[in-house]
Amino acid sequence: MAVAGCGTHTAKIIDRSGATVAAADSLTEVEWTRALDETSTARIVVSPDGDCCERLGRVRSWRHKLVVYRDGAFVWGGPILQAEWSLGQVEIWASDILAWLDRRVPHQDITFGDSDLADIASWLIEDGFEPDDPGHSVQAIAPAGVRGARQYSQNIGQTGDHLRDLAEVGIDYTAVGDIIVLLPETHTAIVGRLTDADLPEGLVVAEDGTALGTRWVVAGSSEETNVLGEAGGPHEYYGLLERYLEQTSIPDAASAAEAARSKLRSSLPVPVFLDSQQVTISPEAAVAVPKLVPGWCLDITSAQTCRTITQRLKITGLKVTETGGTDASPGSESVQVQVAATGAEAG
Numbered sequence: 001m002a003v004a005g006c007g008t009h010t011a012k013i014i015d016r017s018g019a020t021v022a023a024a025d026s027l028t029e030v031e032w033t034r035a036l037d038e039t040s041t042a043r044i045v046v047s048p049d050g051d052c053c054e055r056l057g058r059v060r061s062w063r064h065k066l067v068v069y070r071d072g073a074f075v076w077g078g079p080i081l082q083a084e085w086s087l088g089q090v091e092i093w094a095s096d097i098l099a100w101l102d103r104r105v106p107h108q109d110i111t112f113g114d115s116d117l118a119d120i121a122s123w124l125i126e127d128g129f130e131p132d133d134p135g136h137s138v139q140a141i142a143p144a145g146v147r148g149a150r151q152y153s154q155n156i157g158q159t160g161d162h163l164r165d166l167a168e169v170g171i172d173y174t175a176v177g178d179i180i181v182l183l184p185e186t187h188t189a190i191v192g193r194l195t196d197a198d199l200p201e202g203l204v205v206a207e208d209g210t211a212l213g214t215r216w217v218v219a220g221s222s223e224e225t226n227v228l229g230e231a232g233g234p235h236e237y238y239g240l241l242e243r244y245l246e247q248t249s250i251p252d253a254a255s256a257a258e259a260a261r262s263k264l265r266s267s268l269p270v271p272v273f274l275d276s277q278q279v280t281i282s283p284e285a286a287v288a289v290p291k292l293v294p295g296w297c298l299d300i301t302s303a304q305t306c307r308t309i310t311q312r313l314k315i316t317g318l319k320v321t322e323t324g325g326t327d328a329s330p331g332s333e334s335v336q337v338q339v340a341a342t343g344a345e346a347g
Contacts, residue, residue, distance in 0.1 A: 007070040009043050009322050013056070013080070014065045014099070016134065021064055022055035029326040031075040032068050032171075036174055036294035036316045037167035038134035039098040039160070040074050042068055046090045056090045059083050061248050068092035070320070073290050077135070077177045096175040097136055098332050104128035106152045112253070117144035117171040121163060121228030125180055128159035140182040146170030146262045148255030165247050169218070169259035174294040183295040188312055192287030193299040200282055204274045205307040213243035213267045216260040229256025231264045236316060267301050272309070273340045280334045289335055292318045298339055313339035
């Protein structure tokens, strides 16, 4: 049985050509994250010596990638966005491969008819990378199960924003290295289980009432008519809480109504979240850290707080840090996970 363990990290700086610019041999701090429906980040601090210092002095934003390994296994990679050189130290910040899509626009006009959102998302990604591909692949785990029409115009809007719009109404995505994974919001495959014993320092269970909606209205865009779709109404328990969303890429009322139904499914009842905050998951926890990918689920059982949780919850975020420590204070690894109700649970 896989367990979380206590990982040790290494890192490299890679050029666009694939050549190694520098190996970050003297790491004093490492932090990497994974995020659902958003771009994740990583950060390293290096105390270079010898020719390593000269090599790290050549690091350039966007030209070079940071890649991070945990116990020899590749866990994170993406373009470097910022570097700082100071006396005896180099600090580097990077974002995952999705960061490139925030610097790309649609490269042609296209109109999708009644299409699964996973197919539309795949097109956005492929079109975004087509003129200059840093090296990527798309893995669609399953159809989104949410359909609709969409319309995009050449050079209008950032591709990353268009992808986030789709994630608002029925599909999930995340980056794992050079792979962009597309999943239905109702994906419930599990990668581990956590109990109170796995979170010995406690956790936070939160109910986010700001996300609740009992009726959704989604507005699209059309030159001829107002495009509106709706779903829901007064709720016997919560009453009436109306929410409005506008997405100009939706060209017809049927697609707007499907988007409204998807929003209703994910916001009713009140979403419940669990966050390990600054708590480190026990090394004995029955999870393998590289498999903690947003969009997959953990079975959570906890009675530590007044809000008891026994539920399958979706991973929405992961944060892993390791400090090298000093002679007086040893370093350590911290693994923190954030989970929330799945689209299936919310429905």
